[in-house]
Amino acid sequence: MYRVTIHSGINDVNGTVIHSPYVSGQKLTAGSIKQVIDGIDSMSFEINLRNAGWGVIKPLTTLIKVINVKTGIVEFDGRILKPKQSMSSGGDFATQYDCESVLAYLLDSSQRHGEYRNMTIAQFLQVILNNHNAQVESHKRFKLGQVTVTNSTDNVYRYLGYENTYDTIKDKLLNRLGGYLVVRRESDGLYLDYLAEIGKTSATEIKLRRNLKDMSREIDPTEVVTRLVPLGAEIQSEDETATDASKARVNIKSVNNNLDYLDDVRLIAEFGIIEKSVVFNDVNQPNILKTRGQQYLTAQKTARNSFDLTFLDLSLNNLDPESVNRGDKYNVYNPIFGINETLQVIQKEINIVNPLDVKANFGDKFKTLTQYQNELNKGMSRYEDLEKSVSNQIQTIGALKTQIDNVSQSVADINTEINESDIPGLVEAIADLNDVVDQLNIAIGNIPNYTPATQTKDGLMSSIDKTKLDEIQLATGTTNGLLAKEDKQKLNRITANTSIDLDQFMLDFLALKEVVENMQPQE
Incomplete structure (x- = not known):
């Protein structure tokens, strides 16, 4: 299923195979790949003394690539990091390595201070990549690919500091605008895409009693608010000499029975009192502020759901249309957990040695209290x-x-x-x-199998009779045949000058015969 090769450098095109999908090939003792949508892919593997990679791997300089031989897809492309050697009590030696994908090349450079105004997102990202490319080797450089992330003005106003390039992109773009970084290796080098959305909705389903082996769900209600203190715009102090850093804000006491908070009775009954204040800077009227607070309580998501699944990759046996890929969306069905919905794979773990076993983490799903309780009841x-x-x-x-x-x-x-x-x-x-x-x-079986006779071999007749038969020929005036030549000469002399009606001749003959028979002899 998977072929793993290591390369001593960027110029080592063919590399050395350290794991083959075929029975007689090289094998890893263990190996797994972790693919994520919001970070750097990683890989770990272990080899023993008999593996072709033993003693030739150099941290940070040895490159590694994992290819799915069935689909031709490169599942991992990166470099090898630190080794960890071990010896068991039975005298078995092994070395385990950690790896990181080529996206980690962005950790090898740092940015330079600068202020950037009125630039599109793509232009700002290009500045960051230019700083990176100026500091690293050619095989670590990135070309700017597709940029589909936008904001309301389609321009940014940012400062750059001296952080490494990856952390800079994460802080200045990903954490503020969202989106995903995707690396593509083309014939002319590496491309970095910055995409608003990734993945597609797949026809493959993950279902209980079919391909779902085990599943866990984490329900985190720690972000729930059962008592809300809504606060509006700041109130300017009438005391011009006041220097308090904290200023009073509009509250709802005047329209809420002298209480500055709102309770959600259902949530308190479920989780107890958990108070939080929320500021609405643009609200100056208490009645409007109360309405906004009630809307916040009603709309809040009380429980965060995340799912970890282990399932069989049935696409290897052509039982599913395709394998599960990170970023894609799949329908997950488990009636006991009350789940029958489409979820996105945010992390996938590939087992190189046992390809059928695949683990995946599906994206967080936030539930309201009603949904949370209904799902428990449905379960x-x-x-x-x-x-x-x-x-x-x-x-x-x-x-x-x-x-x-x-x-x-x-x-x-x-x-x-x-x-x-x-x-x-x-x-x-x-x-x-x-x-x-x-x-x-x-x-x-005793019935003879007759064949035509010849002058030398018996058949339907004897060979002697066949010889006689072959010698029979028509007579002529000079040679004997079926007739003697003399008889043939006599026959040739017979001529007929007129045509004879044979039927009439026969009638005349019979009449003459009758006359002759009736004649009486004279005494």
């Missing part, structure tokens, strides 16, 4: 339905067992009838019939 309901289904299956199995018992009795009855039948007589009759068939076959 219990589906569990009860599953119990009923099992009970029905037990009844069905009982009915099938009864039918099997009936069939077994029928078989026993048939065996009894066979035992009571005149089996020896039937066997003797069949034996006699077989004898007759054998005799017919022998008789048919």
Whole structure:
């Protein structure tokens, strides 16, 4: 499934294979790849003394590539980091290596201070890449690819400091505007895309009792707010000499029974009192502020859900249309967990040694309290339905067992009838019939297989008769044949001057015969 090669440098095109998908090839002791959508891909692997990579790997300079031989996709492209050597109590030696993808090349450079105004996002990212490319080797340089991330004005106003390039991109762009970094290796080098969205919705499904092996869900309600203190715009102090750094703000006491907070009774009953203040700088009226606070409580997401799944990659056996890829969206179905929705893969872990086992982490899903409680109730309901289904299956199995018992009795009855039948007589009759068939076959085999006769070989006639037959020829006036030559000469003299009606000739002949027979001899 996977071929792993190491390269001593960028000019080592062919490299050395340290893991082959074929039985007789090199093998890693262990190996896994972790692909993410919001960071740098990583890989770890282990080799022993018999592996071709033993003793030739150099940290940071040895490059590594993992290719899916079935699809041709490069699953990992990067460099090898620090090694960790070990020896077991049984005397087995091994070395484990950690690796990072080529995106980590952005960690090898730092930026320079600068102020940048009225630049598009693509132009600002190009400035950052120019700073990076000026400091690193040619194989670590990036060309600017597609940029689909935008903001409301399609321009940025940023300062650059002296942080490394990757942290700069993360701070100045990713954390503020969102989006994803995607590296592409083309024939002319590396390209860095900055995309607003990645992935597609796949036809492959992950379902309980099909390809889902195990699953865990983390529900984190720690961000829930059950008591909200809504605050509006700042109130200017009438005391011109006041120097308090903290200023009073508009609150809702005047329109909320002298209380400056709002309670969500349902959430308090579920989670207790958890208070938080939220500022609405553009609100100056208490009644509007109260409405905004109530809207915040109603709309807040009370529970964050994340999912870790281990499933079988059935695309290897052509049972699924395609493999699971990071960034793509898949329908996940687990009725016990109350899940039947499309989720995005934010992390995928590939097992190089055992490719069928794939682990994936699906993106966070935030649920309201109502959704949170409904899913728990649905899970219990589906569990009860599953119990009923099992009970029905037990009844069905009982009915099938009864039918099997009936069939077994029928078989026993048939065996009894066979035992009571005149089996020896039937066997003797069949034996006699077989004898007759054998005799017919022998008789048919004794029939001669005649072929045409020749003057040297007997056939339908003897070779002597065939010779005589071949010698027979038509007679002529000078040679004997079917007639003597004299008879042939006489026959040739017979001529007919007029045509003869043979039918009339026969009638005349018969009449003359009758006359002759009726004549009386004279006495």
